[in-house]
Amino acid sequence: MKLVRFVFIVMVIAVLGFSITAGAADKVKVGYLHTLAVDGQFWIGMNKGYFQEQGLEMEPILFTSGVPMMQALSGGSVDVAIMGAVISNFPSRGVGKVFLINDIEWNTASLWARPETKAKKIQDVKGQKIATVKGTTAHVFLHTALKANGIDSGKDVEIVSMDMAGAVSAFISGAVPFVCTWEPFPVQIREKVAGAVMLSSAKEFYPNAAIIGGWVASNKFHEQKKDVLKKIVKAWAKANDELVSKPEESLKLIHSKAYSNIPFSDIKASWNAQKCETSKDWVKLYEDGTVSKWIGQVEKVFVEIGSIGDWVDPKNFFDPSIFLEVMKGK
Template identity: 45%
Template sequence: MTRRILAAVTGLVLALTVAACGSDDDAAGDTRTVKVGYIAGPAPGMHLLLAKERGYFTEQGLEVETIPFQTGISLSNALTGGSIDVGVMGAVIANFPARGQGKVFLLNNLEANIQQIWAAPGSGISSIADLRGKRVATTTGTAAHLLLHVALAENGMTTKDVDLVNLDMPAVANTFVTGGVPAAALWAPFDNQIKEKLPEATMIGTAEQFQPKSAIAGGWVANNRFHAEHRDTLVQLTRAWLKANDDIVNDQPAALAAGCPSLAEFMTAEVCAQIYQQARSYPNSEWSTLYADGTVAGWIGQMEQVFVDIGALPTFVEPTQFLDTSIFTDATA
């Protein structure tokens, strides 16, 4: 009798243990962890950071681990290497994915006035046309270089018609304000350094002036394996993005007040808000149209073509080969 009771108790304990383990697995299965790398700036990062801050990813059953990066190159390398699942970046969405390194599935905004071209006082430069033969500092292969290329082309020139000085972006701004070059193509917030240290300088061009040819968009890229195996998770990420985008469009000051503190390590909330206000956001309904009518693919193709023209890409690849618009469509269904 004692043995039978002991066996029964032992069996019950084992059953409860197995059930408990099964419950833990099920609970863990309810939440998927996604590693998302992002460029630590307001234009590329705001939707991600706001959705995390306001719990929109949690509502979708996702735990999103955010990892900041300083350059699109390092972020793209991490994405390709598999240390992150998704990357949120700027214009390089039209570069590395075109090489077969990831799938674009979501855009954030247009960086309308974030990319800028400046002329120093006393340089004799008052317009883009005046850049011919002048030294122009920028970081080659970046969105600022993209703007410079388009602006020159619109004025009948190429980068061969200027003396291009390739520096990292902090050095671009510093060299310009200290008189090392008469012109510079850069992005915010480096314009603040110019306004503070060289207030007589003139901004002679922004990306918005040359749109649609200079449409500079940033967005979300999944590594190839994650895109193939976890498409449903990308749809969930996009649903969270849609809620964040609604917030940004409907009450931008409140949205930035909630999202900008996540970038406190890199800039003040005031600078963060100032930069994002130079981007162009669209309502979700308008985004649906932009995906459906091919505008999004067109923007990416324009950026890609510039990368080809400046030698940052070997050949042009149709954006439809690395852009998956169906994820946005499914998220809005």
């Protein structure tokens, strides 16, 4: 009897020990921006349990723009960060490694004028104040649009930089005549500023000014936890392909779980402003150099606007191997 009891106790301890080991999840602090082009796949993965399937415990931490998020990444407050154009900024300066691309933000940014300005075209902003967030997707688009129309963004206009919620509020109140923003903020503009005019949007400069967003890992996390990054890629790929193959169903899930405060029609509008590829198609874009080219061309804009110094080849801060190893190992 004692022997049986002993064997039983040993078996229980073994089972409990296995359960504890098997259940020990890798904890990841994730900085993100609350805009569909940035966090769409993330919320699918979170709510469908795809990250959990990979043994990941993801802690979402919200930021209002990519600049403070990258500062948090640099300081160790977050392990990975999901963002737009800023993946071409801080990583080029040695802060973090880009390891995963979300989508192409082909029409997420836009330039707006208040009705009393009587502005009808981009040239009408010359000599005026424009509110936006410097060093972000909106700023990259604004610089590109102005340059294409013979306007120097550093000399011919006054850029008033503030967080995007503040920039849009200032525009709505009439404190600034123009704002350059991103989805879904145009929803507020249309609702609260009767007669507001959209002077331009990013699609007018695609693909020469294509902006891509994605995931950046801190240098330490990239160096020490590539196995965890591969798990993130596996979960992301499942969510991404679901989003691409079943957009209506996926968008309804995202709306109900993360964007219930805005109309579903606005989520669909945001979806139409971005381009998502299947994971298989992303493999081609990684391998043929397209992704690296797009990262590099946005980086050149950051050099032109003075956000960074010299241009750095993306191969120094973009690591495609993690994604490619996961996809080819499927």
